[in-house]
Amino acid sequence: MDRLDLLPIGEVARRSGVSVPTVRFYEERGLITSVRTTGNQRRFERHVLRRIAVVRAGQRFGMGLAEIGEALATLPADHPPTKRDWVRMSSRWHALLTARIEAMERVRDGLSSCIGCGCLSLRSCPVYNHDDELAAEGPGPRRWPPAARDA
Incomplete structure (x- = not known):
């Protein structure tokens, strides 16, 4: 070369x-x-x-x-x-x-069904909780505010 x-x-x-x-x-x-x-x-x-x-x-x-x-x-x-x-x-x-x-x-x-609360545990949330994977962790918010393990 x-x-x-x-x-x-x-x-x-x-x-x-x-x-x-x-x-x-x-x-x-x-x-x-x-x-x-x-x-x-x-x-x-x-x-x-x-x-x-x-x-x-x-x-x-x-x-x-x-x-x-x-x-x-x-x-x-x-x-x-x-x-x-x-x-x-x-x-x-x-x-x-x-x-x-x-x-x-x-x-x-699916945006019209998003309530924008930050819990992202809705069964229909296609953004962060596809197929309601967070339900296995129990009821209530899972992503917001961030848990100590996520911070």
Whole structure:
């Protein structure tokens, strides 16, 4: 790999639309990788720009960095992904996003039954007490105020 083909961190940040600290953060989390010069400066292969675009898209979709990292792990780390690589990765996200959309629709449609008291032990609460799991702990508030064990 020719050192002239590598991008300095500032150029990666400028081209990807994120800050230099964000590029460092993504690298610390293992979402992107760099090589070091003899002067210990970071240099990035150009395809890292696509990986950053995937991270930003995933974040916009409400995905956590761990989920994004799992998806990125299916892509090649040493060269740009092929169309087949993208299709494979995006199919994983499709199922995850579909499940989240369905869950959000259930929450949206059930909001009228929420009394907003904080006990969250209603049998119909789809937000924090799915299938009334807290009923096993007995009657009354379970989430608010937080119990000493939760604080």
